[in-house]
Amino acid sequence: MKPTRRSTLALAVAAAAAPSVLRAQSAGEWRPTRPIRLVVPFAPSGSNDIVGRILAEPVGQILGQAFVVENRAGAGSVIGTEAVARAAPDGYTVLINSAHATVPAIVARVPYHAVNDFAGVAVAGFSPHVLVVNPNLPVRNAQELVALLKANPGRYNFASAGIGSGVHLAGELFRSTSDVQVEMVHYRGGGPAVAALMSGEAQFGTPTMASSIGQIRQGGVRALAVAAAQRSPALPDVPSAVEAGIPRFIFEEFFPILAPAGTPPNVLSALGAAFRTAIQQNAGKLSEMAGVAPRPGYETPEQVMTLVREGVDQYTAILRAAGVQPE
Structure with a gap:
């Protein structure tokens, strides 16, 4: 078949584009083709x-x-x-x-x-974790919470986000550094754990800031300390662990x-x-x-x-x- 002017032009364009195609392929750029x-x-x-x-x-x-x-x-x-x-x-x-x-x-x-x-x-x-309590718990700061827990070993429930979660580990850190005995209750995530704190099913916890910041701002839970050496810009009115008198409770x-x-x-x-x-x-x-x-x-x-x-x-x-x- 005799090449036409159009087919010849198409071949020329393809030949000119080939180096750029090869460069793109060699660069290995990936783009997904489905969700x-x-x-x-x-x-x-x-x-x-x-x-x-x-x-x-x-x-x-x-x-x-x-x-x-x-x-x-x-x-x-x-x-x-x-x-x-x-x-x-x-x-x-x-x-x-x-x-x-x-x-x-x-x-x-x-x-x-x-x-x-x-x-x-x-x-x-x-993000640091936060020490929080149900608003009806009769404590206003971290030292009062520690005193209450020591006076009532095993009586109060700690809301964990599940075995192996960061909340669980933060709770173990608080329990060991404060020398308190509590009942560790494991929920199926940070959201359910915070919900249990708001309802009073659990009395205190160390949720992530992400899962509790809205409830802290709205008064659904009361924050006693941020588990960090300094205050968090996201919760500027909440004392750091150092300020709250629990300096070993640092966990992010x-x-x-x-x-x-x-x-x-x-x-x-x-x-x-x-x-x-x-x-x-x-x-x-x-x-x-x-x-x-x-x-x-x-x-x-x-x-x-x-x-x-x-x-x-x-x-x-x-x-x-x-x-x-x-x-």
């Missing part, structure tokens, strides 16, 4: 759910595909986290779990490896975003860039709604997983010093 699951291994309205939903929409807009938040609660985050560890490493399933580094320290038989079975994507930020959570191990580097790069952009753009909302503050220094998968690894070591040391063994 991505963001697994939250806790019930709705907890800290991970709140932070995940703040970021899901802008990340989806950046990548051009919907980010669907999926709550898979149970076993202190183990059920949802295991589902991600076993998912295909193709970029279409990611995890946000602030309890990820605490679980190996407190759960005896974890069905996955917290470091080896995951790849780092980003870190949404850091971090929100790692992880993918299954074996996820290709170009996929991790695209996901990480999208999340970091969304985190930066929504820093004000993360602080206002969740008390979460982003930090620099987690731009690579290796940096994210180093933070997780160090967290596992740190939390294990805290619990063993408190005499707590895995359950």
Whole structure:
């Protein structure tokens, strides 16, 4: 067949475009072609759910595909986290779990490896826990709470967000550093735990700031101290642990975003860039709604997983010093 002027022009254009196509392919840029699951291994309205939903929409807009938040609660985050560890490493399933580094320290038989079975994507930020009580409890500060608990060993309920959760670990830290005996009640996430505090089913707890900041501001629970050396800008009227007279109660959570191990580097790069952009753009909302503050220094998968690894070591040391063994 004799080539026409049109076909010759088309071939010329294709030839000219070929180098750029090859450059794009060699750059390995990845873009999703279907919705991505963001697994939250806790019930709705907890800290991970709140932070995940703040970021899901802008990340989806950046990548051009919907980010669907999926709550898979149970076993202190183990059920949802295991589902991600076993998912295909193709970029279409990611995890946000602030309890990820605490679980190996407190759960005896974890069905996955917290470091080896995951790849780092980003870190949404850091946030201290808060010591809170039901408003009807007759205490106005942390020292009065400690005195009440010591005078009534085992009488009052502590609201945990589940075995292995950061709230559980923070509660164990408070219990050991304050030398009090309480009944540890495990709920299916931060939201249900705070709801139990508001209803009076539990009398005190150490929830994440993200899951309790709204109720603190509205008076549903009373905050006695922020588990940090300084006051939090998100709750400027609440004293720090040092000011409240419980200086050893320093505990903050971090929100790692992880993918299954074996996820290709170009996929991790695209996901990480999208999340970091969304985190930066929504820093004000993360602080206002969740008390979460982003930090620099987690731009690579290796940096994210180093933070997780160090967290596992740190939390294990805290619990063993408190005499707590895995359950």
